[in-house]
Amino acid sequence: METIQGHLYDYPKYYDLIFGSDWKAEFDFLEDIFEKHTNRVVERLFEPACGTGRLLIKFAQAGYTVAGNDLNPKAIAYCNARLERNQYAPTAVVGDMTDFTVTKKFDAAFNTINSFRHIDSEKGAVGHLKCVADSLYKGGIYILGLHLTPTVGPPIQSESWSAQKGALCVNSHMWSIDLDLKKRNEHLGMTFDIYTPKKQFRLEDRMDYRTYTAKQFSSLLNKVPEFETLEIYDFSYEIDDPVTINETSEDVVYILRKR
Numbered sequence: 001m002e003t004i005q006g007h008l009y010d011y012p013k014y015y016d017l018i019f020g021s022d023w024k025a026e027f028d029f030l031e032d033i034f035e036k037h038t039n040r041v042v043e044r045l046f047e048p049a050c051g052t053g054r055l056l057i058k059f060a061q062a063g064y065t066v067a068g069n070d071l072n073p074k075a076i077a078y079c080n081a082r083l084e085r086n087q088y089a090p091t092a093v094v095g096d097m098t099d100f101t102v103t104k105k106f107d108a109a110f111n112t113i114n115s116f117r118h119i120d121s122e123k124g125a126v127g128h129l130k131c132v133a134d135s136l137y138k139g140g141i142y143i144l145g146l147h148l149t150p151t152v153g154p155p156i157q158s159e160s161w162s163a164q165k166g167a168l169c170v171n172s173h174m175w176s177i178d179l180d181l182k183k184r185n186e187h188l189g190m191t192f193d194i195y196t197p198k199k200q201f202r203l204e205d206r207m208d209y210r211t212y213t214a215k216q217f218s219s220l221l222n223k224v225p226e227f228e229t230l231e232i233y234d235f236s237y238e239i240d241d242p243v244t245i246n247e248t249s250e251d252v253v254y255i256l257r258k259r
């Protein structure tokens with residue numbers, strides 16, 4: 001099979017298939033959070049690092065007003081084209097989630113699958129949280145999902161999954177190449193085997209994520225008094241089953257409220 005070195009984010013169609021297929025669990029959980037953790041009617045939603053907008057399109061179709069930003073112009077073009085195709089305004093913009101402003105505030109923002117960890121410095125992470133806080137109404141919430149590095153117990157080393165839509169099929173594999181807790185960097189390898197009726201190829205990608213132990217994340221939040229932590233969940237997305245963070249915690253979702 002032909003192998004291409006590249007970034008999955010530059011292939012929005014394949015990205016969207018891989019990450020878009022199980023949108024419903026996230027969508028339902030986010031709506032549960034809006035209902036449980038806000039006193040306001042949630043109408044306006046913002047997604048920093050929205051990528052292809054796999055969730056934004058679903059929220060637009062459910063009647064919300066949506067917008068987002070992302071560094072990758074190909075993902076933004078894909079996101080806006082789909083919004084327009086479905087008669088919605090093309091409200092995603094190319095932008096950096098560590099440094100942005102919005103013209104009208106939002107009721108809620110979300111960032112569910114580790115995108116936040118692409119920010120490679122503490123300064124950037126603080127900047128991001130402050131920008132999100134500035135983009136929310138008072139009482140608005142930010143739903144932030146990320147993978148914490150456990151300090152007790154074995155971390156997850158690799159994951160594989162597959163997705164199919166019509167004649168397009170992608171098999172993905174992701175593994176940790178290097179975890180440098182001093183430099184706060186996790187280097188990941190990924191392969192995506194892509195099968196279409198006309199071609200088959202392997203895309204080989206590398207990604208870097210900043211690492212956070214529970215303590216480091218808590219220390220980061222202390223630098224952003226604009227937010228208070230309301231509750232924490234895990235990736236089982238059980239609205240009636242919030243979790244308590246400890247040294248073994250890994251996939252978690254923080255619910256932050258703008259003061």
Ligand SMILES: C[S@@+](CC[C@H](N)C(=O)[O-])C[C@H]1O[C@@H](n2cnc3c(N)ncnc32)[C@H](O)[C@@H]1O
Nearest residue numbers: 009049050051070071072075095096097115118
């Ligand atoms: C795992 S994808 C998630 C996309 C989308 N949130 C989703 O749930 O499908 C991570 C995204 O973060 C974007 N990204 C990375 N660094 C960024 C930054 N500093 N500002 C904005 N977007 C960024 C990438 O381009 C990519 O689209």
